Amino acid sequence: MPETLKETTPDPTVEATAAPVPAAAAGKPRSLWSDAWHDLRRSPLFVVSAILIVFLLVMAVFPGLFTGADPRYADLAHHYLQKPKWGNFFQEDWFGYDIQGRSIYARVVYGARASIMVAVVVTVLVTVLGTVVGMLAGYFGGWIDTILSRVTDIFFGVPFILGAMVVLTSFAERHIWVVILALAFLGWTQIARVARGSVLTIKQADYVMAAKALGASTTRILLRHILPNAIAPVIVVATIALGGYISAEATLSFLGIGLAEPTVSWGVDISSGQEQLRNAAFVLIIPSVMVSITVLAFIMLGDAVRNALDPKLR
Amino acid sequence: MAELKKEPVDATPNVAEVGTVNAATEAEAVAAVDAPVAQGEPILQVRNLVKHFPLTQGILFKKQVGAVKAVDGISFDLYAGETLGIVGESGCGKSTVAKLLMTLERATAGEVFYKGQDITKLSGRALKAVRRNIQMVFQDPYTSLNPRMTVGDIIGETFEIHPEVAPKGERRRKVQDLLDVVGLNPEYINRYPHQFSGGQRQRIGIARGLALNPEIIICDEPVSALDVSVQAQVINLMEKLQDEFNLSYLFIAHDLSIVRHISDRVGVMYLGKMAEIGTDTQIYDHPTHPYTQALLSAVPVPDPDAREGRERIILSGDVPSPANPPSGCRFRTRCWKAQDKCATEVPLLAVPERFRASDTPAAHESACHFAEEKDVVHAA
Amino acid sequence: MTIIDKTADVPAPRGSNDESGPLLEVRDLHVEFHTRDGVAKAVNGVNYNVSAGETLAVLGESGSGKSVTAQAIMGILDMPPGRIPKGEILFRGQDMLKMSNEERRQIRGQKIAMIFQDALSSLNPVLSVGYQLGEMFRVHKGMSKKDAKAKAIALMDRVRIPAAKERINDYPHQFSGGMRQRIMIAMALALEPDLIIADEPTTALDVTVQAQVMDLLAELQRDFNMGLILITHDLGVVADVADKIAVMYAGRIVETAPVHEIYKRPAHPYTKGLLESIPRLDQKGQELYAIKGLPPNLLHVPSGCAFNPRCTMAQDICRTDIPALLPVTERDGTELVGRGSACHFWKETIHG
Structure with missing residues (x-):
């Protein structure tokens, strides 16, 4: 080693401050989630779907903001299948009246609550149950995995709608919670599979090994290291599935085994609207369009979130 | 494991008898683990360590159809304050050794004595105390840090797991001190x-390894994922820290030049067995095992002139599968010296007979029936 | 052994007339x-x-x-x-x-x-x-x-x-x-x-x-x-x-040379630093020479010579002027064939 370059270890602090790294130069700490959020805000897909979803959620929580009309008030004498008045924005007669003379606009607004509540609550239940099952199976492996995965497979093998039909027909009274529990009971398997796969990958990571080497407890490893890193694909799947539960509720209601009158829901209205398909198609089409828009909004949101969280872009 | 019994396990006449401690209670075990060890005394003693990974078939009813013999009976000592380098190619079991020493994997057989305590048998509080004293630096700085946690959380987590090391109020400051020690700006704590x-990530990994004031750090390829110009920085840092904190390193790597630079002693592994072990001069300048010689001669040297005078031994073929290793000497299928004896008799890791009397640097442990000295590193 | 023989249906290489280039x-x-x-x-x-x-x-x-x-x-x-x-x-x-x-x-x-x-x-x-x-x-x-x-x-x-x-x-x-x-x-x-x-x-x-x-x-x-x-x-x-080497740093070639020469006499501080920071196999070294700092961020390549923040020889000119890849010569001006260095101070680097 020539004497001219006597430089030994650079003064560590000087080195670190003198030559900041790429991102460090950018300043603030940026977590993966804040990076994802940064991406999301710039994604038109996300902006459109988020506006739609916020709009729908407000409608579900405060239907009174959108209409003063009562969705259950029937005026057969005056409004029997009266056609929509497309110019009367946000008025009682905007979307016309159904066969019992009830305002379709009011029913669409109030129907959002049941439809969205079913979907949201089912999604939450399914995500929690699926994540727990998938995480335990994936992390512990062995006989725990064998048992949990077989159970998952059995549930997965049941066709979703058919299964829901079988379960629901065994209940005399189909309260909204019955529908929710039936859907959740059958729907968690997809999440469980995704979570298990995700955990299987994450548990190989060196940082999990590092935590074990430090003597971290299993609970700590699962909650601090595995869960936060394994959850991203679960969230994506859950968001997309949420749209699916809205259409599942509509399908079951349409078949007459989901929600039923007097509950106001889009599915219920689609079901009753089908009888007038020939002479007053709008009675069927309007709630159907609402279902489609909502499902689409959640699928778009899921896609946007997936793009933002895609590790390949990181 | 019937297979195991057929082969004679490496007798290790040159490895000192282990002074075991029989702790009756957990408290005694913890006390034994926390006792200091004098410089130059063995701090970690590995005896006939074996790890077989079972190969299974079937989904519901698994049955074992074989085993990957990742580590198959190795013994060595790590002395306080020294760096022991372990070199070998992929699949030789060197990373499994690291995991066994960290008790991240359960040994199939054999013992690892840390201050006289067999850590393969410990659990609970005593094991946690051992873990505080044996830490690890991982190969890949991109996967060894949890991407969802800040640097402060990553290093600070060690104190959450071992709260007795630092009281709650002091933790943040300690983390910042550690960042400073490894040459990072303490203000980066929230990044x-x-x-x-x-x-820089590898420095964070090193800071995490240092946080608990361990006595031993096991480094599994700590610089192989780094750029050449950064490798030297990290190596220098590790040497500085070793002096400062009186650490013992077990330095596992495939880069023979770096291992020579940092190690006091070097062990060469091949297919789950130790082929040769000795001081860095003994191994690099006076290798006696043909595998070591081939390995050294194959290293591309960044000096065309030096290279032209060197003899190059190009081995044929690949490393055999550890699931089905050759009988006798594991290296015989690629060895140019192999004879019938090599297929039937497992060579023991010992100082070869012919060198035993003399005082040459070739007199170090080598597991070859036909050990002879050959300088392959220096230009002829 | 001619395993792969030229078949007729392979089009003749374009511009094959200037084989010399x-x-x-x-x-x-x-x-x-x-x-x-x-x-x-x-x-x-x-x-x-x-x-x-x-x-x-x-x-x-x-x-x-x-x-x-x-x-x-x-x-x-x-x-x-x-x-x-x-x-x-x-x-x-x-x-x-x-x-x-x-x-x-x-x-x-x-x-x-x-x-x-x-x-x-x-x-x-x-x-x-x-x-x-x-x-x-x-x-x-x-x-x-x-x-x-x-x-x-x-x-x-x-x-x-x-x-x-x-x-x-x-x-x-x-x-x-x-x-x-x-x-x-x-x-x-x-x-x-x-x-x-x-x-x-x-x-x-x-x-x-x-x-x-x-x-x-x-x-x-x-x-x-x-x-x-x-x-x-x-x-x-x-x-x-x-046969020959091109050393790249931050998207530029900083040094070119026939292979034997670069190891003997590097003409760019980066190459020199790299060579010195590698431990040797044939002797036990002292402390390693380490190039200080980190590889540059391509979003903010340093002005002037990209290597200047890490360079021991950097002067003011290195922070402002991008050095061109110029031919390297002996002390007496005889050209060293195939050698070039993109350093303002290549003379000092190669001739010490």
Whole structure:
């Protein structure tokens, strides 16, 4: 080693401050989630779907903001299948009246609550149950995995709608919670599979090994290291599935085994609207369009979130 | 494991008898683990360590159809304050040794004595105390740090797991001190790993390893994922820390030049067995095992003139599968010296007979029936 | 051994009249990537050339632009986000950047082939290696299945895969790392290209296997008189096989030299620092020399010489003026053939 370059270890602090790294130069700490959020805000897909979803959620929580009309008030004498008045924005007669003379606009607004509540609550239940099952199976492996995965497979093998039909027909009274529990009971398997796969990958990571080497407890490893890193694909799947539960509720209601009158829901209205398909198609089409828009909004949101969280872009 | 019994397990006449401690209670075990060890005394003693990974078939009813013999009976000592380098190619079991010493994997057989305590048999509080004293630095700085946690959380987690090391109020300051020690700006405490370069991440990994004031750090390829110009920085840092904190390193790597630079002693592994072990001069300048010689001669040297005078031994073929290793000497299928004896008799890791009397540097442990000295590193 | 004989239906190389000129010439190539955080300037004016039978080693660390340059040559850059705002890539005198996609496709694979670091992910896991090798002959040369298979076996023999005939129907995962890299080499060789670009071909392999594969590559290059661009970060591998070296830093070539000279007398502080920071195998060193600081962020390449924040010799001029790659001469002014350095103080660096 020539004497001219006597430089030994650079003064560590000087080195670190003198030559900041790429991102460090950018300043603030940026977590993966804040990076994802940064991406999301710039994604038109996300902006459109988020506006739609916020709009729908407000409608579900405060239907009174959108209409003063009562969705259950029937005026057969005056409004029997009266056609929509497309110019009367946000008025009682905007979307016309159904066969019992009830305002379709009011029913669409109030129907959002049941439809969205079913979907949201089912999604939450399914995500929690699926994540727990998938995480335990994936992390512990062995006989725990064998048992949990077989159970998952059995549930997965049941066709979703058919299964829901079988379960629901065994209940005399189909309260909204019955529908929710039936859907959740059958729907968690997809999440469980995704979570298990995700955990299987994450548990190989060196940082999990590092935590074990430090003597971290299993609970700590699962909650601090595995869960936060394994959850991203679960969230994506859950968001997309949420749209699916809205259409599942509509399908079951349409078949007459989901929600039923007097509950106001889009599915219920689609079901009753089908009888007038020939002479007053709008009675069927309007709630159907609402279902489609909502499902689409959640699928778009899921896609946007997936793009933002895609590790390949990181 | 019938297979195991057929082969004679390496007798290790040159490894000192282990002074075991029989702790009756957990408290005694913890006390034994926390006792200091004098410089130059063995701090970690590995005896006939074996790890077989079972190969299974079937989904519901698994049955074992074989085993990958990742580590198949190795013994060595790590002395306080020294760096023991372990070299070998992929699949030789060197990373499994690291995991066994960290008790991240359960040994199939054999013992690892840390201050006289067999850590393969410990659990609970005593094991946690051992873990505080044996830490690890991982190969890949990109996967060894949890991307969802800040640097402060990553290093600070060690104190959450071992709260007795630092009281709650002091933790943040301790983390900042550690960042300073490894040459990072303490203000970076709230940043996330992806905001750092590979070299800086490895410094974070080292800070985490240092946090508990361990006595031993096991380094599994700590610089192989880094750029050449950054490798030297990290190596220098590790040497500085060793002096400062009186650490013992077990330095596992495939880069023979770096291992020579940092190690006091070097062990060469091949297919789960130790082929040769000795001081760095003994191994690099006076290798006696043909595998070591081939390995050294194959290293591309960044000096065309030096290279032209060197003899190059190009081995044929690949490393055999550890699931089905050759009988006798594991290296015989690629060895140019192999004879019938090599297929039937497992060579023991011992100082070869012919060198035993003399005082040459070739007199170090080598597991070859036909050990002879050959300088392959220096130009002829 | 003529395993791969020239067949008549291979079009004659374009511009083959100027055999004397370089096979491939890269002129003032710029590549940038448009990312969320700004424009990353990966390649900032690279010039190099390779002739038939010559090995050029492009040496650099991650982010130096060595691989991006190769991808630009192969036409496999992701565009967007990648963009080539400036530069020429001349293959036998013709600018490939101005060619149609079809013309480039004709060159890619047939005239210029590439070997990647990770052979496992570069081979299709669901097709047998024999099928993948034979595909080259079936698609590009219109051979029958049987002939293509025979060719594939011959090719596997050529890259010394033992028992080629029996292993022809095996899948990539059934081969070891070294054998897979041989298959990659066989695929690159299949159409007898004029130029092979090898991007870290042995980095993923063990030392003993590395030597085998490098030897094979060098031997094949000699036999077929191909040009070879070897992209690597390993100064040792370079010393073994290259004829000349181009050292890259932050998207520029900072030093060029015939291989023997660069190790003896580097003319750029970066090269010098790299050579000194590698521990030696044949002697126990003292503390390692370490280049201080970190490789540059391509979003904010330092002004002037990109190496200036890490350089021990940096002066004010280094922070303002980008040094050009100038010829390096002896003290008395005699030119050192093939040597160049992009340093304001190359004289001080090489002559001490």
